[in-house]
Amino acid sequence: MSYKQIKWMILLIPTITVGLWEYIRHQFLMPYLSMDAGNWLTPVIVYFVSVTLLSRLFRMLEGARAALEQERASKTALEARDQLARELHDGISQSLFLLSVKTDKAGRSLAGTRHEQDIRDIQKTVHEVNTYVRQAIAQLRYVPSPAADPEAIALQSQVESIVSDTVPDAHITWHLTEVSFSAKEQVELLACIREALLNVRKHAQATQVRVHAEGSASRWSVHIQDNGVGIQGDPLQLKDRYGLRITKERAEQMGWELKLDSAPGNTQMIIGKGQN
Secondary structure (H helix, E strand, C coil): CCHHHHHHHHHHHHHHHHHHHHHHHHHHCCCCCCHHHHHHHHHHHHHHHHHHHHHHHHHHHHHHHHHHHHHHHHHHHHHHHHHHHHHHHHHHHHHHHHHHHHHHHHHHHCCCCCCHHHHHHHHHHHHHHHHHHHHHHHHHHCCCCCCCCHHHHHHHHHHHHHHHHHCCCCEEEECCCCCCCCHHHHHHHHHHHHHHHHHHHHHHCCCCEEEEEEECCCCEEEEEEECCCCCCCCHHHCCCCHHHHHHHHHHHHCCCEEEEEEECCEEEEEEEECCC
């Protein structure tokens, strides 16, 4: 029942009740009911109708009004989040990209000098800040799902959004619906998955990418696997792979394990807990 219909029913029911009572009273009850008794019964009948039927309609009206206010507040919040995401993307994100280009140019020009390590540290910091900004933009643009299990569905939906933005052809199998992550754990896990997928897109030259998650609250894992060219040497020690080292640091700070096995045709990053 709509908000407008509830209001009209609240207005009409007392009027119809009194009119119907007066009609019955004068047409059928006059020989049996005195005028004074009928006058006393009229407010009593209206009171009982108000207590039984109108009180329920008032609760429905309050519920409808609360729902409208919540919808209005949610719309305002989403518009503010979208505006903030646009400002981050058009301002800070673009500036960080320009800064990364300049630091890369400076790193090439200062290679072999005593300032090379300083430039690498600056590049690492820029890359880390850029990762945080991308994550913030993704979180701001994400619209929570009002499902029965909102936390699990929200995490899966955000992973699907990340895959859509990075490697749209990737295949996802997600079976972590019974695992409860805190807000910080969700942010860190999503950042790790995003970094892994970005590396696949930039470097792997893969034709097949798979994101697979399974486990329970005490033992779970997320696998990001591709059939690309692989990485020569220890990927966590390469000079230009700041993102992988930052991802490993993220996992260690959260008490998780991160494994990276790379070979031509089969490269796999595993993020998990309780795997040993």
